[in-house]
Amino acid sequence: MGEETVFMGRCLQLARKGLGTTAPNPMVGCVIAYRGRVIGEGWHYRAGLPHAEVHAISAVSDRALLRESTLYVNLEPCAHYGKTPPCADLIIAHGIPRVVIAVKDPSARAKGRGIQKLRDAGIEVTLGILRREALALNERFLTFHQKKRPYIILKWAQTRDGFIDEIRNAGDIGSNWISNPHARQLAHRWRAQEQAIVVGTNTVRNDNPKLTTRLWDGPNPLRVIWDRNLTLPQRAAVFSTDSHTLVFTEKKAHPEWKNTVFVQIEFEGDPIEKILTELYARSIQSILIEGGRFTLSEFISKGLWDEARVFIGDKRFERGLKAPVFHGNLIAEYPIQSDGVRIYKPITAE
Numbered sequence: 001m002g003e004e005t006v007f008m009g010r011c012l013q014l015a016r017k018g019l020g021t022t023a024p025n026p027m028v029g030c031v032i033a034y035r036g037r038v039i040g041e042g043w044h045y046r047a048g049l050p051h052a053e054v055h056a057i058s059a060v061s062d063r064a065l066l067r068e069s070t071l072y073v074n075l076e077p078c079a080h081y082g083k084t085p086p087c088a089d090l091i092i093a094h095g096i097p098r099v100v101i102a103v104k105d106p107s108a109r110a111k112g113r114g115i116q117k118l119r120d121a122g123i124e125v126t127l128g129i130l131r132r133e134a135l136a137l138n139e140r141f142l143t144f145h146q147k148k149r150p151y152i153i154l155k156w157a158q159t160r161d162g163f164i165d166e167i168r169n170a171g172d173i174g175s176n177w178i179s180n181p182h183a184r185q186l187a188h189r190w191r192a193q194e195q196a197i198v199v200g201t202n203t204v205r206n207d208n209p210k211l212t213t214r215l216w217d218g219p220n221p222l223r224v225i226w227d228r229n230l231t232l233p234q235r236a237a238v239f240s241t242d243s244h245t246l247v248f249t250e251k252k253a254h255p256e257w258k259n260t261v262f263v264q265i266e267f268e269g270d271p272i273e274k275i276l277t278e279l280y281a282r283s284i285q286s287i288l289i290e291g292g293r294f295t296l297s298e299f300i301s302k303g304l305w306d307e308a309r310v311f312i313g314d315k316r317f318e319r320g321l322k323a324p325v326f327h328g329n330l331i332a333e334y335p336i337q338s339d340g341v342r343i344y345k346p347i348t349a350e
Contacts, residue, residue: 004100007072008030009132012137014043015074020193020218021046023284026141030056031072032334053077053087057094067095074134076105081343084154088117098124102134121157136304143235143306144285149276151286154296154305157311158323164293165321168206175207183336185215192218194286200226200295204328222246228267230254248275272298307345
């Protein structure tokens, strides 16, 4: 493994520390090497705070070495003023002669401007080291800017015999747990890593979920609910004031509840596209679709998903509500005590 690959691999390792905290910014790590030795490194902690390049340069004790060093970063340094000054200007100001970048920034404010600014200043720029890995790391950010919609993750739990719920009697409310407590804790960790979580009216009515990260130390996602006719009561757990909720409805008149925003859309035609357009306008880069079967199947049938995470619980219902049917490539599988989890990506033409 070459030196450039090793240092870029470290950038990706550092960048991953920002999962769940940097949105709407990308996850970025930076390493500065002098004669094959790391003299500074850093990553972007949170949107609004200094970028990875700033932390890495600040970590270098002898700034004179920067004029003979190489800066490695997994995403093109910014060239625009946002909440922080341009990182390209900082690199130029410190006289760093060489910069190695994994991938370009596809956002409208970037698109190669940072790379061009560095080259115009006489800095040698190398592009494409660990490109595939860097693209995978920032799939949320890249999907948002390239496809103009959030990155979509499907998630559900099913029994060994393929059911996601038992047969319910009228008035049955509450979750029929399929996965074990360790798997449920992992599900809450996933919630903390995404900006929003989406469920339909039936899931709220049947399971009365809170959709928060109470089993994991992390931010609560925005709760997004489909409620075409505004039939859900204010006492439903998704309207608790410990998080924010966005409700899509076709009703023009709506109540005023604390921490809840109602958005009127037309449900005839394709409501999913309208919901995704609204979430894009609100800078939501990633969503976790937690159900129920109808909502999951709607996204699957339209090919609107980027990843599927399926818990396989150590139970059998023998009859009940069947799990969604989909086709994908299994990219990972691992046990969680007696349960298991499978991760899928869409099948794409090579």
